[in-house]
Amino acid sequence: MGCWTCAVGCKAINDEPLGYWWNRILTTEPNGSAQVATSASPAIDVPHGVFPNLELAYLPVACQHCNNAPCQKVCPVGATFRREDGVILIDYERCIGCRYCLAACPYGVRIFNWGPGERVPDFIIGYGEDYRTEGRLVFEPVRPMGVMEKCTLCVERIDVGEEPFCVAVCPVGARVFGDLNDPQSEVSTLINEEGASQLLAQLGTDPNIYYLPVRHPDKVSE
Amino acid sequence: MGSYFNQTPDEYIRMILRIGQKDADPTVKGLTFAQLTHGAPHLNMPTIPYVPFFDKKFPTKSGKIEFYVEMLVPYHQEICDYQEPIEATASNPLFKKYPLIFLSTHTRFRTHSQYTHLPWLEEINNSGQGFLEINPKDAHDRGIQDGDVVKIFNDRGILKVRARFTEGIKPGIVNCYQGGWDTVRVHQYIEGHPNNLTHQIANPAQSIIPNFRSNAAYYDCLVQVQREDG
Numbered sequence: 001m002g003c004w005t006c007a008v009g010c011k012a013i014n015d016e017p018l019g020y021w022w023n024r025i026l027t028t029e030p031n032g033s034a035q036v037a038t039s040a041s042p043a044i045d046v047p048h049g050v051f052p053n054l055e056l057a058y059l060p061v062a063c064q065h066c067n068n069a070p071c072q073k074v075c076p077v078g079a080t081f082r083r084e085d086g087v088i089l090i091d092y093e094r095c096i097g098c099r100y101c102l103a104a105c106p107y108g109v110r111i112f113n114w115g116p117g118e119r120v121p122d123f124i125i126g127y128g129e130d131y132r133t134e135g136r137l138v139f140e141p142v143r144p145m146g147v148m149e150k151c152t153l154c155v156e157r158i159d160v161g162e163e164p165f166c167v168a169v170c171p172v173g174a175r176v177f178g179d180l181n182d183p184q185s186e187v188s189t190l191i192n193e194e195g196a197s198q199l200l201a202q203l204g205t206d207p208n209i210y211y212l213p214v215r216h217p218d219k220v221s222e
Numbered sequence: 223m224g225s226y227f228n229q230t231p232d233e234y235i236r237m238i239l240r241i242g243q244k245d246a247d248p249t250v251k252g253l254t255f256a257q258l259t260h261g262a263p264h265l266n267m268p269t270i271p272y273v274p275f276f277d278k279k280f281p282t283k284s285g286k287i288e289f290y291v292e293m294l295v296p297y298h299q300e301i302c303d304y305q306e307p308i309e310a311t312a313s314n315p316l317f318k319k320y321p322l323i324f325l326s327t328h329t330r331f332r333t334h335s336q337y338t339h340l341p342w343l344e345e346i347n348n349s350g351q352g353f354l355e356i357n358p359k360d361a362h363d364r365g366i367q368d369g370d371v372v373k374i375f376n377d378r379g380i381l382k383v384r385a386r387f388t389e390g391i392k393p394g395i396v397n398c399y400q401g402g403w404d405t406v407r408v409h410q411y412i413e414g415h416p417n418n419l420t421h422q423i424a425n426p427a428q429s430i431i432p433n434f435r436s437n438a439a440y441y442d443c444l445v446q447v448q449r450e451d452g
């Protein structure tokens with residue numbers, strides 16, 4: 001419903017600086033091919049069509065955790081890596097700030113720390129601690145200058161059996177998290193039954209994020 | 223955080239609820255901090271959830287829900303019925319001069335004027351800047367392009383913001399979200415304010431209804447829109 005709760009929740013738990021959004025909600029056509037904008041959202045809530053035949057849908061976009069991730073392929077130092085469970089992460093101790101991945105990602109979800117970043121409030125909020133997985137530093141409360149950042153699928157939470165924060169805070173249950181390898185899981189069932197699609201599937205990135213079709217697009221008419 | 227909050231969460235809870243003190247919050251009166259933090263004490267709360275009019279007592283003359291309200295007969299509003307707006311109607315001679323109906327609807331990114339300048343929400347909501355939703359047809363008739371600064375005006379006042387084209391609004395109607403600020407530090411409109419345009423004529427019938435505050439009809443507002451240069 002385009003409320004941005006997931007985006008604001010993400011910003012809070014990861015303490016993203018002003019101007020940074022790991023997760024954004026684009027305004028699109030229902031089931032249309034999504035255009036991926038780069039800024040927070042210049043004009044949200046503008047429907048498609050001509051009055052009174054209008055259509056509108058919201059498309060939340062964060063890292064798609066691609067199986068065939070261009071960002072990972074172009075990284076010259078192996079800082080961007082794929083965990084066995086499919087989560088794409090950035091190792092802050094390895095990232096050299098070359099920004100190849102920024103150019104390679106077709107979804108525009110990576111953000112580079114050009115400067116220290118201005119945070120409001122000006123004290124640390126959210127996870128507040130460094131996080132390592134496979135020995136690699138994948139989260140710092142304040143990311144250093146010169147590294148790339150993006151959605152981590154809340155590894156801090158999923159590693160202890162919780163859902164990513166965006167899933168937990170969505171007031172209408174629009175987001176579902178689970179194991180795609182398990183054909184019985186809720187995510188697999190929904191994808192099979194409703195026919196989900198991947199964003200920009202034609203690029204062959206094979207994302208692990210699936211979008212369910214808009215089931216009952218309401219049409220406004222006079 | 224320590225520089226902002228120098229006591230522990232428990233200390234703040236004690237302080238806010240004044241636990242164990244004479245003037246303790248009614249919900250915890252007579253309870254100690256130890257009781258509240260260990261075990262399951264019974265707070266001084268109603269035992270049933272609050273449901274409006276659960277007791278079926280209505281503050282009306284008859285004590286019932288009234289579809290026909292005797293006391294509103296003098297105002298000819300005793301039953302729900304359509305009434306011509308005072309201003310925003312095509313039969314108003316003013317409509318020739320001000321042919322657009324001006325709405326100042328609510329955005330989901332604030333509550334009236336609260337939260338309007340929270341930096342995160344400003345980032346989502348057009349950098350905190352008010353804008354005029356206008357149908358492209360109305361805009362083209364006036365030589366307005368998407369993003370142009372426009373002046374919205376009537377005999378009461380003016381408002382200047384940038385135009386945002388949207389088919390989501392019917393031709394003949396324009397909208398600028400209410401609740402933005404125009405203060406010494408925060409300027410969310412280029413000039414003026416949506417409420418410079420609205421009238422404040424209260425419905426006299428409302429003033430005699432108990433527990434009801436009289437209010438103006440903010441959507442009952444005619445304006446004209448023109449392109450501003452620069």
Ligand code: SF4
Nearest residue numbers: 063064066069071105
């Ligand atoms: S969405 Fe972008 S950042 Fe995420 S895995 Fe795919 S290419 Fe990499």
Ligand code: SF4
Nearest residue numbers: 001003004005006170
């Ligand atoms: S996914 Fe949920 S929280 Fe995010 S915008 Fe949609 S409804 Fe809101």
